[in-house]
């Protein structure tokens with residue numbers, strides 16, 4: 469599932485390629501995935517418009533068009549954007565394909581139909597966006613503000629990091645990475661943590677996100693439809709030795725979500741559920 473660093477790098481890649489480009493053709497193959505809140509047919513709304521900017525908010529990419537319409541894409545588990553020369557055919561589960569004036573195309577594909585796309589005039593029309601907390605990597609989110617916001621959330625630290633109302637952009641994978649970096653047990657309750665531990669958590673969040681953006685910038689290139697995860701320390705590394713101490717990485721599945729961590733570097737009382 470693309471998270472803040474993945475989407476940030478996709479945004480950086482697409483911005484110079486889409487800016488000012490006219491949508492010369494628009495095919496919507498799966499209208500059920502695209503919630504059109506601006507009326508008329510979505511294809512008619514998109515065709516002939518020019519891209520005026522690409523932004524990101526939480527796990528949404530926001531494609532701004534020149535007359536004020538916004539195409540918002542939250543890829544969730546399996547949605548993928550592809551930019552490049554037109555593919556010769558439509559693939560099963562393609563949601564939409566936008567042909568560009570310069571001959572390239574932007575394609576959105578979703579193998580699980582779990583992603584959410586919206587065509588809106590006002591971002592307030594998108595339910596999940598209205599409730600988002602500050603961006604996890606926003607410089608305005610200072611340590612003091614982070615700690616002040618945390619006071620409202622007494623629960624498990626991984627659950628808090630992935631709560632988009634607390635901070636926007638972190639999902640399962642980066643939450644595991646941040647907890648490992650901070651040497652904190654992911655199921656520790658925030659209310660049991662010391663000031664030092666919370667400061668460590670803040671620093672780890674900033675470092676992991678910034679470093680991951682830099683890594684992905686090098687690694688992703690034009691393949692924005694491929695999710696790069698192999699550089700991670702614990703996510704997806706169950707059973708492999710921890711970089712820091714050599715202990716085999718543990719994996720716990722709860723509510724269909726896997727958490728990976730190092731029992732030695734991130735000590736805590738194992739919770740069985």
Ligand SMILES: [Zn+2]
Pocket residue numbers: 710711712713714715730731732733734
């Ligand atoms: Zn370790």
